[in-house]
């Protein structure tokens with residue numbers, strides 16, 4: 134599958150953001166902890182959601198996913214499998230989030246080690262450190278990690294780094310542990326708060342989500358519940374950058390401006406007009422000259438690594454030299470080579486990229502190497518002269534719900550082509 138983009142005119146209009154990928158995946162995993170019917174709403178239509186659905190089904194959970202309505206109904210039976218299939222964990226790293234819930238629920242779990250991925254080595258040592266502190270015995274062999282315990286017991290856990298996944302996995306496991314768990318130096322991302330809200334609505338006792346210390350008082354069981362996931366701040370940010378790079382005028386709705394503070398500040402620094410007062414966030418690039426700026430990725434509330442590639446793409450057309458520093462992942466500059474093929478002037482120096490703005494990008498054949506790198510190439514294609522062909526768009530569809538359709542509704546011209554036929558959405 135590929136996208137063919139032929140567009141160098143401003144994008145204009147209103148676009149509604151879907152539910153958050155990084156919120157819905159942990160919420161689906163956390164459902165393993167519940168007894169009773171669970172309904173999840175505003176579920177985005179993503180292949181990663183389908184992968185998590187397959188994972189839950191493989192474990193024995195009854196799942197019904199209506200991707201048109203964006204609703205998942207599920208219920209967890211008495212008996213569950215304790216081993217997660219290799220082919221699903223290697224397809225999507227977030228599958229590792231079933232480990233905490235299965236350990237808490239069954240007292241034993243066997244999950245393949247997710248290994249590295251295109252953007253870096255991505256270890257799980259902090260997840261395992263947390264489970265060990267809660268009283269699990271961990272063994273790693275033959276590419277699997279297994280954990281076993283008679284009963285998880287609350288503990289004080291200090292994370293050496295505020296890892297999103299480790300905070301989620303440990304928080305989920307702690308909900309059914311005996312006594313109180315305190316997770317210090319934990320991640321404070323909005324998706325952590327959403328997960329805690331979901332768990333609390335099912336009867337968990339979690340306090341402090343969204344701050345650097347989370348306290349979980351274990352309960353005996355969790356009930357079913359009905360939860361609506363938060364909007365996807367990364368999808369919203371991608372449309373906001375589309376307004377800037379095409380010198381257009383886009384209003385994104387179903388968005389929480391508070392979740393996008395660091396991006397909004399940076400968009401203003403590059404001389405875009407950002408209006409948060411109306412219904413949604415409006416970004417105006419029309420008639421404005423883009424200015425260079427520097428940015429460094431950091432854990433929330435810092436600038437998100439998941440927006441780095443898209444923001445760098447915007448900087449390729451800003452006047453002057455910008456520096457982008459990636460502190461979270463060691464190999465998250467794979468879009469650079471592809472952007473250079475489209476005429477961008479970028480040099481990598483260790484963990485930083487130095488971008489010298491150019492007046493124009495030109496269409497080329499390029500390849501999406503991972504999800505956000507793919508999104509950056511779409512943005513580049515929208516503002517390039519001539520035609521841009523992006524292959525391997527399955528990466529993009531892991532995390533963006535109908536990106537081509539939504540951009541086309543704003544005036545873009547993107548054709549999705551697959552297996553010899555042209556699919557114009």
Ligand code: UD1
Nearest residue numbers: 155227255256257258259260295296297298299439461462
């Ligand atoms: C989540 C997001 C991902 C985002 C990332 C950082 C989901 C499904 N994915 O990924 O989109 O890019 O947060 O905002 O929510 N680390 C360790 N040991 C560990 C765990 C992590 O060293 O046990 C390191 C990682 O290698 C990485 C950093 O911590 O350098 C951040 O990783 P983490 O916050 O755990 O990201 P994920 O939860 O995998």
